[in-house]
Amino acid sequence: MSGLDINAITKAFGNFxxxxxxxxxxPHGTFVCLLGPxxxxxxxxxxxxxxxxxxxxxxxxxxxxxxxxxxxxxxxxGMVFQSLALFPHLSVGDNIAYALRIRGASKEEQKKxxxxxxxxxxxxxxxxxxxxxxSGGQRQRVAIARALALSPKLFLLDEPLSALDAKLRxxxxxxxxxxxxxxxxxxxxxxxDQREAMTMADLVVVMGHGRIxxxxxxxxxxxxxxxxxxxxxxxxxNLLPAEVDSAGRTTILGTAIPGLAMPAGVTRAxxxxxxxxxxxxxxxSRAITGQVTFVRDLGGTIETFVEVGSTSIIAVATPRxxxxxxxxxxxxxxxxxxxxxxxxx
Amino acid sequence: xxxLISTQVSRRSVLGAGLATAGVLAMPSILRAQDKSLKxxxxxxxxxxxxxxxxxxxxxxxxxxxxxxxxxxxxxxWLVQLEQAAKAGQxxxxxxxxxxxxxxxxxxxxxxxxxDTSKFKHYGDLLPRFINKYPDGRVAGIGAxxxxxxxxxxxxxxxxxxxxxAAFWDKANEDKLGLLALASNSFLLExxxxxxxxxxxxxxxxxxxxxxxxxxxxxxxxxxxxxxxEAQFEQALKSGEIPMGQYYHDVTGLAIAxxxxxxxxxxxxxxxxxxxxxxxxRASTKVDEAHAFIDYMxxxxxxxxxxxKVGTTPTLKKEVLDLTPAEFASVSSDIEPIIPxxxxxxxxxxxxxQKWTELIVG
Amino acid sequence: MRREAPKSFADYTPLLFPGLMLVVFFVVPFSTxxxxxxxxxxxxxxxxxxxxxxxxxxxxxxxxxxxxxxxxMLAVLVAVCCVSIAFPFTYLLTKRSRRAQxxxxxxxxxxxxxxxxxxxxxxxxxxxxxxxxxxxxxxLGLMDKPVALLPTFGAVLAGMIxxxxxxxxxxxxxxxxxxxxxxxxxxxxxxxxxxKAFFNxxxxxxxxxxxATLIMVFVFALxxxxxxxxxxxxxxxxxxVLITDQAIYQSNMPFAAAMAVFLVLISLALVxxxxxxxxxxxxx
Ligand SMILES: Nc1ncnc2c1ncn2[C@@H]1O[C@H](COP(=O)(O)OP(=O)(O)OP(=O)(O)O)[C@@H](O)[C@H]1O
Ligand SMILES: [Mg+2]
Numbered sequence: 001m002s003g004l005d006i007n008a009i010t011k012a013f014g015n016f017x018x019x020x021x022x023x024x025x026x027p028h029g030t031f032v033c034l035l036g037p038x039x040x041x042x043x044x045x046x047x048x049x050x051x052x053x054x055x056x057x058x059x060x061x062x063x064x065x066x067x068x069x070x071x072x073x074x075x076x077x078g079m080v081f082q083s084l085a086l087f088p089h090l091s092v093g094d095n096i097a098y099a100l101r102i103r104g105a106s107k108e109e110q111k112k113x114x115x116x117x118x119x120x121x122x123x124x125x126x127x128x129x130x131x132x133x134x135s136g137g138q139r140q141r142v143a144i145a146r147a148l149a150l151s152p153k154l155f156l157l158d159e160p161l162s163a164l165d166a167k168l169r170x171x172x173x174x175x176x177x178x179x180x181x182x183x184x185x186x187x188x189x190x191x192x193d194q195r196e197a198m199t200m201a202d203l204v205v206v207m208g209h210g211r212i213x214x215x216x217x218x219x220x221x222x223x224x225x226x227x228x229x230x231x232x233x234x235x236x237x238n239l240l241p242a243e244v245d246s247a248g249r250t251t252i253l254g255t256a257i258p259g260l261a262m263p264a265g266v267t268r269a270x271x272x273x274x275x276x277x278x279x280x281x282x283x284x285s286r287a288i289t290g291q292v293t294f295v296r297d298l299g300g301t302i303e304t305f306v307e308v309g310s311t312s313i314i315a316v317a318t319p320r321x322x323x324x325x326x327x328x329x330x331x332x333x334x335x336x337x338x339x340x341x342x343x344x345x
Numbered sequence: 346x347x348x349l350i351s352t353q354v355s356r357r358s359v360l361g362a363g364l365a366t367a368g369v370l371a372m373p374s375i376l377r378a379q380d381k382s383l384k385x386x387x388x389x390x391x392x393x394x395x396x397x398x399x400x401x402x403x404x405x406x407x408x409x410x411x412x413x414x415x416x417x418x419x420x421x422x423w424l425v426q427l428e429q430a431a432k433a434g435q436x437x438x439x440x441x442x443x444x445x446x447x448x449x450x451x452x453x454x455x456x457x458x459x460x461d462t463s464k465f466k467h468y469g470d471l472l473p474r475f476i477n478k479y480p481d482g483r484v485a486g487i488g489a490x491x492x493x494x495x496x497x498x499x500x501x502x503x504x505x506x507x508x509x510x511a512a513f514w515d516k517a518n519e520d521k522l523g524l525l526a527l528a529s530n531s532f533l534l535e536x537x538x539x540x541x542x543x544x545x546x547x548x549x550x551x552x553x554x555x556x557x558x559x560x561x562x563x564x565x566x567x568x569x570x571x572x573x574x575e576a577q578f579e580q581a582l583k584s585g586e587i588p589m590g591q592y593y594h595d596v597t598g599l600a601i602a603x604x605x606x607x608x609x610x611x612x613x614x615x616x617x618x619x620x621x622x623x624x625x626x627r628a629s630t631k632v633d634e635a636h637a638f639i640d641y642m643x644x645x646x647x648x649x650x651x652x653x654k655v656g657t658t659p660t661l662k663k664e665v666l667d668l669t670p671a672e673f674a675s676v677s678s679d680i681e682p683i684i685p686x687x688x689x690x691x692x693x694x695x696x697x698x699q700k701w702t703e704l705i706v707g
Numbered sequence: 708m709r710r711e712a713p714k715s716f717a718d719y720t721p722l723l724f725p726g727l728m729l730v731v732f733f734v735v736p737f738s739t740x741x742x743x744x745x746x747x748x749x750x751x752x753x754x755x756x757x758x759x760x761x762x763x764x765x766x767x768x769x770x771x772x773x774x775x776x777x778x779x780m781l782a783v784l785v786a787v788c789c790v791s792i793a794f795p796f797t798y799l800l801t802k803r804s805r806r807a808q809x810x811x812x813x814x815x816x817x818x819x820x821x822x823x824x825x826x827x828x829x830x831x832x833x834x835x836x837x838x839x840x841x842x843x844x845x846x847l848g849l850m851d852k853p854v855a856l857l858p859t860f861g862a863v864l865a866g867m868i869x870x871x872x873x874x875x876x877x878x879x880x881x882x883x884x885x886x887x888x889x890x891x892x893x894x895x896x897x898x899x900x901x902x903k904a905f906f907n908x909x910x911x912x913x914x915x916x917x918x919a920t921l922i923m924v925f926v927f928a929l930x931x932x933x934x935x936x937x938x939x940x941x942x943x944x945x946x947x948v949l950i951t952d953q954a955i956y957q958s959n960m961p962f963a964a965a966m967a968v969f970l971v972l973i974s975l976a977l978v979x980x981x982x983x984x985x986x987x988x989x990x991x
Binding site: 420424425428526527530569570571572573574577580581585586698702703 | 748753765770773774828831835836837838855858936937940941942944949952955956957958959962
């Protein structure tokens with residue numbers, strides 16, 4: 001069986017449970033993004049996979065082999081730290097060749113591999129530069145190249161792009177994804193940023209309070225969030241209260257939504273609907289009536305804030321889709337039932 | 346200097362130069378406000394304490410001259426201070442206790458007012474070695490305090506007392522000796538000359554000195570410790586770690602009294618007699634008071650007090666003293682002493698120092 | 708943020724105090740020493756202003772070259788031993804809990820309060836035949852009879868290392884605490900065992916700190932003059948011992964000053980050389 005199996009891993013720091021009974025199967029070659037709010041245990045989980053932290057219980061199995069008892073340096077993995085941790089006393093080339101040198105590879109072998117990797121990260125000819133003289137993005141790439149020098153079985157990155165500015169980060173996201181696909185290496189990236197996760201991942205793992213809340217492909221996470229926490233964490237969403245009325249119809253904010261079925265036996269639930277799925281039109285009996293409180297025209301998209309009673313609904317559309325509405329206008333809000341996700345409690 | 350660990354105050358121990366000077370300014374111990382007064386410099390530590398207790402009050406009572414005692418710093422710092430002050434017409438002390446070498450060095454600049462010996466009633470009873478003269482015969486200093494450096498041994502290790510300085514050269518004593526580290530405070534050249542070359546006159550010529558150095562070099566394998574710090578040797582002698590060496594007769598006597606298994610021996614060649622003089626700064630105006638003080642100190646009765654209370658060797662002939670034989674034996678000996686060749690340490694100071702350093706370090 | 712270059716005199720006032728201290732405590736004494744080293748020695752214990760090079764000429768002999776060589780060798784050895792012991796020790800210390808670190812540092816600080824004299828006497832007792840550690844070895848059956856471990860070169864070295872070690876640790880501590888722990892972790896993920904990573908990542912990454920510490924301990928050890936006397940034989944005496952001899956016992960200030968100036972210059976040259984070599988290596 002190939003791939004990474006995280007088997008009921010728990011990590012406690014004293015009384016505090018940082019990672020709580022996490023189970024996850026990552027097939028070989030998958031790009032995984034670990035996503036979650038600060039302090040939810042992402043780094044701790046990654047460090048346990050790397051062997052830098054010892055699990056309190058549970059096992060980590062890589063390609064069928066239980067690697068839990070192995071020390072870090074015998075695990076054959078590459079890791080990129082948030083601080084990058086480039087060796088300040090070594091040049092770019094020596095940094096990249098470090099793992100090879102430790103293994104006693106010959107000078108020619110080292111040089112060949114360094115050149116290969118420098119080409120791969122688009123920094124050919126940088127081998128002799130001191131690392132202190134690189135830009136942020138270049139250092140990032142060197143750190144990646146260094147971690148990949150031995151073609152590891154597992155590639156781990158802890159918030160690798162968080163120190164970069166927004167533009168560079170987006171470019172690097174794409175680059176990292178392309179690199180991973182070319183090499184076909186099983187990769188786990190910790191990130192705060194759901195856009196980043198959406199861009200790169202085959203599998204997004206959302207964590208909260210040390211537990212995995214949902215593990216699914218990005219589009220499924222977006223379209224079908226498992227609960228309010230995930231829905232709210234991934235992108236912007238409208239969380240609206242739904243209930244079944246005496247006639248058995250599902251209503252949101254007092255208006256029946258035909259075609260939206262609640263699970264059997266549930267009479268009250270939260271419904272998530274993404275802003276781009278919310279339609280605005282003339283007020284009418286089939287729509288929820290609300291008042292526009294704010295319009296944010298971003299050029300490419302227009303965000304409209306509509307107040308219904310004490311609830312605020314956000315709708316997003318392109319300018320072409322939406323006739324101009326102005327603040328204070330009465331509008332009818334239509335929620336297509338196929339876009340509404342009824343969330344578990 | 347380095348005597349933080351010292352268990353008792355040594356007679357020659359002194360404060361650091363800076364401290365002593367500060368003390369001079371801060372706390373002059375004036376006995377009585379009188380018209381006639383005298384500033385007397387004494388070695389800091391034990392000597393100053395003893396003089397303040399046993400000597401100065403009685404002197405003031407007897408003569409009406411108030412005494413302000415000043416603690417002198419170690420080494421030649423006091424000499425240098427006196428010299429600098431005299432150039433400016435100042436005298437930090439009128440009379441000072443001064444080592445023989447420093448007395449000689451002061452002579453070279455006429456720092457000392459020649460003393461009128463007719464004012465000393467017992468001048469004739471002074472042992473000649475305690476009269477320090479200018480080359481032309483004027484008297485520069487009169488003996489103030491004297492002490493012995495003798496052959497000391499640990500009685501547990503040496504059941505029989507050694508009898509001669511030659512014990513230092515005995516092959517059987519390899520790595521057993523503790524000797525003073527400087528030519529000018531160990532006086533080992535003189536010991537060598539007296540023991541093997543017929544007397545310290547052998548050191549008159551450079552050839553003689555070279556011979557003495559050569560002979561002394563044979564002692565080296567026997568020396569475990571060349572000490573500057575008295576406490577270090579004293580401790581090692583008491584414990585038997587370094588069972589033989591040269592040390593101060595008086596301090597060793599105190600150790601014996603305290604029950605330590607050590608002894609002090611006057612070798613048949615004689616103990617080394619070192620001493621300090623009373624000298625009068627040329628900048629001082631208290632010439633009469635100074636003579637009165639030296640006269641007072643040179644009485645047989647005062648010398649007796651000094652021997653009994655302070656433990657110094659009398660500067661007067663034995664016959665005029667009021668000491669019992671036992672008292673005399675505890676501070677002196679009838680054996681002719683080895684008198685250090687102080688002149689060598691002024692005229693050939695650097696040459697001897699260099700040869701000496703090369704001898705023990707090389 | 709850009710800083711303005713200081714323009715008026717008032718802008719320099721923050722520098723006034725350190726500048727003054729430097730002048731008062733370094734420039735003035737050192738210049739005085741250089742001046743005195745050219746003065747003429749009067750054997751009566753004084754010196755007169757003059758310009759003679761006798762004092763330096765006297766120093767240029769094989770005898771003093773030997774003493775100087777020994778002093779430098781001893782200081783280098785003490786520096787190397789101290790850093791070799793202190794560096795791994797301090798590194799491991801930074802991995803302990805805060806409480807343990809504080810306790811250790813307080814303990815080391817209290818050792819600093821011991822004077823050279825006390826250290827010398829403590830070690831001379833410890834190494835003595837009558838009361839020393841060899842008695843303990845005898846009691847443990849490791850030795851047949853107690854022996855004296857002094858005066859020996861080893862005793863001098865041990866005493867001086869003991870004296871300099873707390874300084875070494877306290878100087879290394881801040882740098883090692885600040886060291887990014889992920890450097891070592893990165894090396895481990897790249898296949899280096901913790902020990903290997905310590906030697907080929909932590910140590911070279913702190914090379915400048917190590918060199919600076921070596922120099923500091925070297926200079927510190929060069930000034931030691933009591934321990935060689937208390938724990939060694941005369942052939943283990945350093946130049947500082949002879950300088951003290953000349954200054955205090957022989958009242959030969961000009962010669963003492965000449966030797967001191969020579970010692971300072973040689974040390975400065977060695978330090979400069981060390982830094983130069985370090986820079987060249989860095990550039991490679
Ligand atoms: N060595 C440790 N000792 C005690 N608690 C720790 C330790 N390391 C981490 N924790 C705690 O475990 C929890 C999870 O930490 P972790 O670093 O895994 O969070 P994270 O998800 O990576 O957060 P961030 O996004 O801020 O990096 C945090 O509450 C943290 O305080
Ligand atoms: Mg983290």
